[in-house]
Amino acid sequence: MSEITITFPDGRQKAYAINSTAMDIAMDISEGLARNVLAAKVNGEVWDATRPITQDAELALLTWRDKEGQSTFWHSSAHLLAEALEALYPGVKFGIGPSIDRGFYYDVDTGDRSLSTEDLPKIEQKMLELARNKSVYERREVTKADAIAYFEEKGDEYKLELLDGLDDGSITFYQQGDFVDLCRGPHIPNTGPIKAVKLLNVAGAYWRGDETRAQMTRIYGVSFPKKKELDEHLALLEEAKKRDHRKLGAELELFMFSEKVGAGLPIWLPKGTAIRQRLEDFMKAEQLKRGYTPVITPHIGKKDLYVTSGHYEKYGEDSFQPITTPREGEEFYLKPMNCPHHCEIYGHRPKSYKDLPIRIAEFGTVYRYEQSGELHGLTRVRGFTQDDAHIFCTPDQVKGEFLDVLDLTMHVVKKLGFENFTAQISLRDPKNKEKYIGSDEDWEKAEAAIIEATQEVGLETVTELGEAAFYGPKLDFMIQDALGRSWQLGTIQVDYNLPKRFELEYIGADNEAHRPVMIHRAPFGSMERFIGVLIEHCAGKFPLWLTPEQYSILTISDKYLDYAKELKTELDSLGLRGILDQRAEKIGRKIRDAEVKKIPFMLIVGEEEASAQKVSVRRQGEGDKGSMTAEEFAKMVEEMS
Template sequence: MINITLPDGSVRQFESGVTAMDVAMSISEGLARNVLSAKVNGKVMDAMRPINADSDVQLLTWNDDEGKATMWHSSAHLMAEAVEQLYPGVKFGIGPDIENGFYYDIDFGDYNISDADFQKIENKMLELAREKQTYNREEVSKSDAKQYFTKKGDEYKLELIDELEDGQITFYKSGSFTDLCRGPHLPDTSPIKAVKVLSLAGAYWRGDEKRKQLTRLYGITFPKKKELDEYLEKLEEAKKRDHRKLGKELELFTFSQNVGQGLPLWLPNGAMVRERLEQFLKKVQKDAGYYPVITPHIGNVNLYKTSGHYDKYGADSFQPIKTPIEGEEFFLKPMNCPHHCEIYKSRPVSYKDLPLRLAEFGTVYRYEQSGELHGLTRVRGFTQDDAHIFCTPGQVKDEFKAVMAIVMKIFKALDFKDFIVQISLRDQEDRSKYIGSDENWDKAERAIMEVAEESGLDTIIEYGEAAFYGPKMDFMVKDALGRKWQLGTIQVDYNLPERFQLEYTGSDNEKHRPVMIHRAPFGSMERFVAVLIEHTSGKFPLWLTPEQAIILPISEKYQKYAEKVLKFLNNSEIRARIDDRSEKTGRKIRDAELKRIPFMLIVGEKEEENNTVSVRKQGEGDLGSFEMQQFVELIEKEIETALDTN
């Protein structure tokens, strides 16, 4: 007999070889029906795997993330089986579960699959799922595994097997499909009641663009049809918050083929939002001891040879522009740091001048691959809220912390709560991607790790994500569709000061090398505004929004009074306008609501008599009657609360 400990601490005795499913059955049949897999001593495995020793067992259902993962991974196998039956001879890459569903990378050979095939695949999957196919685990020797896939002619699986150790290889069979797989899987296909093949995309085998491109089929499954419908509806809702859609509707920005791909044109509304963000940060930076600088949009090629950008990115940049007579070459600047280094060098620096903080909203141009461009989040010309802090090695930590405080201040002012702090370090295996000595890198990485530790923020570490000149701390947020984007970034750099031979005179009267901190709290104005649009679905905070209030006269008779109200608001620095169209009030309200104007001031006979305004808040409705000064105070208070970041 063995002891099985359940999550509530209770212990039950079973014969050795009991399965998690048996355990579930002993509790209730209903529970057993919902079990997808089980966590045994912290490891997720098949509910049908025998347990031979005392163990902690947690039964996993659709309510557990791991349970969902099991279901989706099994669904990937089901989709593969359906595809194999419909298109015999296809070969399979990998088919994992992902955050929302699963995918399978498939080599369809000559067949040109398109989304017209989805329905057919879905129907086949449902048909197979109804057969209640069991997922059978089988341990196989390396040679048997290779023999199976050699016979099948699946070179992708053979490549995967080659990298596995003999004795560690398992197959899972379900219906007519056998896959090389670690598991775990569902007991059988019966929980899969609703399926959707979502999209298809090319995906390089093993993520290597030099290798063959397979077709990646994305899908998702649910135990209930209703849940699938809800999921699809949620996706539709998310699309409504897409910044590209809202950017058009609210007239924030646009693109023109005549200007060029990835080169955003900011419309007046968008420019107003962006300018206010810039003003906000400028004030914060002024208080934090930054000096503004301004540098040109191009720089001599030699500047980038010095910085190392030329070697690293020269071939993948917009190519240099040349002077007609001398033939001198200039790059559109892809970064502001080389220019700022030259500013540092413009005069001798004493340790008393440090930290020197040079800030610039610098527009940079990068040649991004055409397939990568995406609304305002990935563009070819964008403005960084850049600054470079030159300091002594001893000042690095305090400066780094001060920058983090600025990032937090901004996130708080804009109510960004959902962000990930990522520490991006060197690739542990391949160091050829980086410039600078190991010693400098170690110093920089250590500094960031220490600051992160002391900050108490939850951080994740990603190896291989560092910039080529130094490690960084990135602030990541998700967009409406769950895609992750990097916004703010703070980078510690010992390398560029060396390349540019930056120096300061210390108190010992000797020359020393400063350390550079690159930082951009917003990251890029374009990307930040994009994410802000999606997070607020276009309802910008009151202090940012282009129009804070709109005055809606009930009829032309109250136009004069409306003008009086407007004048009062303008004198109080409130951005407002009158909707003087010959439309009914209901219509004016509807249009203002759709334009996300925070406050609607309805004025008619009543208001004119009492010298008041009727206030309606966007998305909330009627707030009642206010005196003008009262309304101004309402707005001022809301802004003050939002910007009170201390």
């Protein structure tokens, strides 16, 4: 048994000496390949490329082109960061330092000294300096006792705590240069390939994600094998900054915030309102087609309403505190959800099974107290409007209704041009059931309904435990913004609990009282958040059917104002919306201003156009599209919408 058989991803097999490493094998294939190997997948498990293989195995060599290759590279970069920190700040203690989606971080405790972004360039330099040593990442198995002794000597209580949770016999250390870390690995062969490093920011992070525990300093960074790749990555981050909805929202005058009105309370300016109303009109029309009934309910409700719904018990302390009537001292809460009000509407008079399903829809504005540090542009606010609806139906109707909601949601997502989204089934945390209300049986029924319906339409889903609402499981639509952050937008929830708490009933064909099932759903989710993500998605260049101003008429000189006004009237009558720039500015200036405001079409009128009764059309971001009549232009806009 001095040979082992290695099976490659393409099925090819070859014999190698026992204890060959992935690196040896790569070298056998080609030296160029060996230079690029970062790690290896051995029987489905990611290993160090330098770790001896002791038996027959399936082997895939991992390079920068593989996701696991990248994450190994970044994980090793985190160790390099730690080595640099230890060199620069002796005595620093380390928490954890994993790779993340795009890069890596390390949590450190620097004692009395605090790190700021100004310290980062110095640390980067140190990392690059250490990387040039091409220090080998050396794996070594240690006993738990030895590991404890090492970190006790070093005085790193965080590592000791991590060790506490590990079993003897499974503990490994990795060392590169002078830095030794408790780590299960794997790592790249040596620090050499880490050619470009950028430390992005420092942030606070609780030890083990627990807010009652010590706050450490988290240093985020990203690294690459080539400087060019780093530059490209940084350019991408720049582009994301340009698309930031907070910046574009201010520039395009869509919305604002006011210190006097209050943090987290968005104020919609005319142009933002125009977009929002078009979205609402679109949704209202869709809902009308699908048998929804619009309702309107007040912005506050008595405390008792939320005691009944369970919201009081769950969020009473963490919500805006009640408004009280001056004489009687009655307590009213700002509504954090629309469902309790809608339950009251359902209960307004006895229902027959013939009435069901009942679909109650409302663009309902709700207010939730969010922690001050959580507020973020339009995506995390304290007052927002949901495109909410509640469907009350019989148990038999649940699946059909769910499928219809799914269809509506997909329609909306596609209409707005979102191609990449994830459907997430959010279930309760089985280890933490007391966080939720309702019986196990009801939860299981609700979960089954969601899973079955998504399977039926073949929707690809991921499942997350602990992400359910306190009253029921959800199907959440997650959409990525320009910074790669994932936002929950639309949501569909199957709820057996609230109907019970509100004692909702219908009389069945058997003349007996039955409990309806409730489906909560909001395809946009929150208008604020949706528009925030939409702004970043389209970089402020809204679809023609949504944009506040479709065109701007730009006159060459005010000799052509009369014609421009005629044109405007004609375009109005053709159902287009736009503005007339009548300033005594040069045409270049008017074009520039319209370009910056991202107005889709610039209609240039001068001598030629006035005499030919045409317009010269310029498309924002593209340029001259030639001249045409107003009708031809209107038709073109129609076709492009």
